[in-house]
Amino acid sequence: MSLRHGILGLLGEMGAASGYDLLKMFDISLAHVWPATQSQLYTELGKLAGEELIDVVAEGARGRKEYRITEAGREELRHWLVDVAPKRPQRDEALLRVFFLGQVDSDRACHYLLNGADHLDQRLNRLLEDERSVALGDDDLSRYGRLVMDYGKRFMAMRRDWLRDAAAEIREHTQRTEVAGSVRQDESGPRESL
Amino acid sequence: MSLRHGILGLLGEMGAASGYDLLKMFDISLAHVWPATQSQLYTELGKLAGEELIDVVAEGARGRKEYRITEAGREELRHWLVDVAPKRPQRDEALLRVFFLGQVDSDRACHYLLNGADHLDQRLNRLLEDERSVALGDDDLSRYGRLVMDYGKRFMAMRRDWLRDAAAEIREHTQRTEVAGSVRQDESGPRESL
DNA sequence: CAGCTCATGTAATACGTTACATGATTAC
DNA sequence: GTAATCATGTAACGTATTACATGAGCTG
Numbered sequence: 545m546s547l548r549h550g551i552l553g554l555l556g557e558m559g560a561a562s563g564y565d566l567l568k569m570f571d572i573s574l575a576h577v578w579p580a581t582q583s584q585l586y587t588e589l590g591k592l593a594g595e596e597l598i599d600v601v602a603e604g605a606r607g608r609k610e611y612r613i614t615e616a617g618r619e620e621l622r623h624w625l626v627d628v629a630p631k632r633p634q635r636d637e638a639l640l641r642v643f644f645l646g647q648v649d650s651d652r653a654c655h656y657l658l659n660g661a662d663h664l665d666q667r668l669n670r671l672l673e674d675e676r677s678v679a680l681g682d683d684d685l686s687r688y689g690r691l692v693m694d695y696g697k698r699f700m701a702m703r704r705d706w707l708r709d710a711a712a713e714i715r716e717h718t719q720r721t722e723v724a725g726s727v728r729q730d731e732s733g734p735r736e737s738l
Numbered sequence: 739m740s741l742r743h744g745i746l747g748l749l750g751e752m753g754a755a756s757g758y759d760l761l762k763m764f765d766i767s768l769a770h771v772w773p774a775t776q777s778q779l780y781t782e783l784g785k786l787a788g789e790e791l792i793d794v795v796a797e798g799a800r801g802r803k804e805y806r807i808t809e810a811g812r813e814e815l816r817h818w819l820v821d822v823a824p825k826r827p828q829r830d831e832a833l834l835r836v837f838f839l840g841q842v843d844s845d846r847a848c849h850y851l852l853n854g855a856d857h858l859d860q861r862l863n864r865l866l867e868d869e870r871s872v873a874l875g876d877d878d879l880s881r882y883g884r885l886v887m888d889y890g891k892r893f894m895a896m897r898r899d900w901l902r903d904a905a906a907e908i909r910e911h912t913q914r915t916e917v918a919g920s921v922r923q924d925e926s927g928p929r930e931s932l
Numbered sequence: 933c934a935g936c937t938c939a940t941g942t943a944a945t946a947c948g949t950t951a952c953a954t955g956a957t958t959a960c
Numbered sequence: 961g962t963a964a965t966c967a968t969g970t971a972a973c974g975t976a977t978t979a980c981a982t983g984a985g986c987t988g
Contacts, residue, residue, distance in 0.1 A: 547830050547975085553838035564939055572752050577833045581977065586941060606939050606984045618841075625838060626846055630831040630854075636826040641769045642886050644747035644819060646878025652820055660824075684840025687911070689745075691904045692836050694898075701887075702896045717881070734769045741947085758967055775949065780969060800956045800967050 545586050550578045552597065552621040556611040557685045560601050562608050563589050573689060576696065592617070642710070650718040654711045661707035666699040741782050744772050746791060746815040749807040751879045753793050756802050757783050767883060770890065783929070786811070821882040846907045855901035862894040 554569050555561060561569070563586050570580045589611060592598045597617035602610040613621070637659060643655040675693065680686040748763050750757060755763070757780050764774045783805060785806065786792045791811035796804040807815070832854060839847040874880040 545975090546829070546834060548837075550834060553834070553841070556841050562771055574834065574837065577830050577837065579828060579976095582940085583942080583978080584976065585919055586939095590791065590941090593772055604939095607941095608939060621838065625835055625842055626850055630835060632832065633827050634773060636771050636827055638826065639886055639889065640740060640744060640747070640768065640959075641819055641824060642889075643768065643879060643882050644743075644750065644769070644815065645882050647747070648752050648816055648819055655819055685837060688837050688839050692833055694904070695833065695836075695900050696902055698896050699957095702892055706889050706892055710888075711884065712855075726743055735858065739947090756967075757969095761967095773948095776968085777950080777970080778948065780967095797978090798967095800971095802967060 546578060547580055547584060547703065548592055548597075549621060549624045550574055550580065550675055551588060551592060552613055552617050552624075555598060555611060557619060557683070560612040562604075562610050563667040564608070566611075573685065577692060589718070606736045645714075646678070650714055654714055657711040657714070661704045661711070662705040664700050668704065671696060671700070740772060741774055741778060742786055742791075743815060744774065744816045745782060745786060746770055746807055746811050746818075749792060750803060750812060751877070754804040754806045756804050758802070760805075767879065771886060776870050779815055830922040839908075842906055848908055850853075851901045851908070855898045855905070858898040858920070860903070862891065863908065865890060865894070 550570065551566060554566055554574075558565075558569070563582075566589075567580070567582055567585055570578075570585070572601070580710070589598070593600060594612070596614055597620055598611045599613045599614050600609050625661055639654070645656065648656075654683065744764065745760060748760055752759075752763070757776075757897075760783075761774070761776055761779055762773075764779070768774070783792070785906055787794060787805070790808055792805045794803050795806045795809050798804065835850070839850065842850075865887070874884055
């Protein structure tokens with residue numbers, strides 16, 4: 545039920561916009577927080593108009609329809625913003641894998657984790673570059689968008705560090721148990737691909 | 739497509755288990771990373787058995803069926819673990835709200851953020867208590883589970899801190915603009931509910 | 933006039949949630 | 961004997977993804 549609030553939120557900040565405009569807004573501003581596909585957007589716009597949370601205020605060339613948020617829509621948006629407890633996301637494929645990492649050898653496990661860390665590091669650096677090049681405005685959406693971007697930076701750095709620490713932890717544990725038991729020859733030589 | 743890998747992963751660590759057993763395992767170990775409902779689980783077990791990634795190895799009382807992972811299943815699990823790039827979760831309702839926080843007054847916005855921070859703080863403290871009371875074993879699932887728990891701690895602390903910093907940022911900005919413009923009387927007195 | 937962008941819509945499929953439905957076995 | 965636990969399965973619904981389908985208007 546949050547796609548509709550994404551739409552209402554954007555229409556709340558912009559004056560009037562078409563589905564096409566909104567799709568672009570989603571892609572440039574909300575993509576990392578709440579992605580939406582074209583098909584989903586148009587369907588939802590139809591529903592919102594049916595419920596009178598938004599109105600068609602103009603019809604232009606190529607069947608273009610411009611929507612504007614209604615007072616009922618603003619009401620619904622504010623209600624969702626402050627009264628409804630956000631449900632937190634929980635599914636995380638990468639973390640799920642970690643649970644089962646004991647089922648591959650520890651070299652592969654470490655490699656998996658460190659590889660993830662490197663990817664995150666790159667994404668973080670790209671974000672930092674983008675931040676310098678793209679100058680954001682001083683409107684509400686930009687100001688709050690900057691807060692979300694700050695979150696993104698913290699998140700990626702935290703996760704990268706955790707991945708590296710986890711890999712180190714596994715290495716240590718492997719060494720401890722290798723010393724305790726006998727050192728297995730087949731664990732130290734080169735290995736063919738799975 | 740990850741529910742099936744959750745099932746394969748658990749069956750890979752345990753010897754044999756029924757749908758009921760797996761459901762409990764999901765609830766106690768994977769709940770925060772990949773929740774599964776009963777209905778989903780039984781359906782997926784049927785599919786996995788159909789594809790011969792798992793086998794029914796025993797049928798007990800009350801229609802109980804015990805499953806065991808097959809060699810093909812292990813293959814599929816290892817393949818998913820190391821070869822398939824995990825797709826990262828992106829939808830985050832709470833962050834989506836932050837984008838639109840400019841559409842309510844800054845008091846309410848701060849309150850929303852600080853409230854979230856307090857909730858996270860409580861969840862973090864509960865996790866820390868649980869950690870002390872529940873002693874985990876030294877098997878793979880427990881060892882890697884501890885890593886995930888460590889992630890949980892870092893995540894909640896990071897997010898709590900960000901929420902508090904974001905609230906502080908908004909407070910500061912509000913004060914700056916209030917001083918710059920004229921101080922509006924209606925923003926300082928008590929306010930009726932929306 | 934060819935190719936790009938603008939612009940909307942529907943259909944098929946997959947996944948997840950909630951609810952419904954049933955019944956055997958165990959513990960008190 | 962009755963309540964809790966064990967145990968499985970199906971149906972309806974909502975939401976998200978991918979693909980299909982269409983065509984008008986602008987730019988070179």
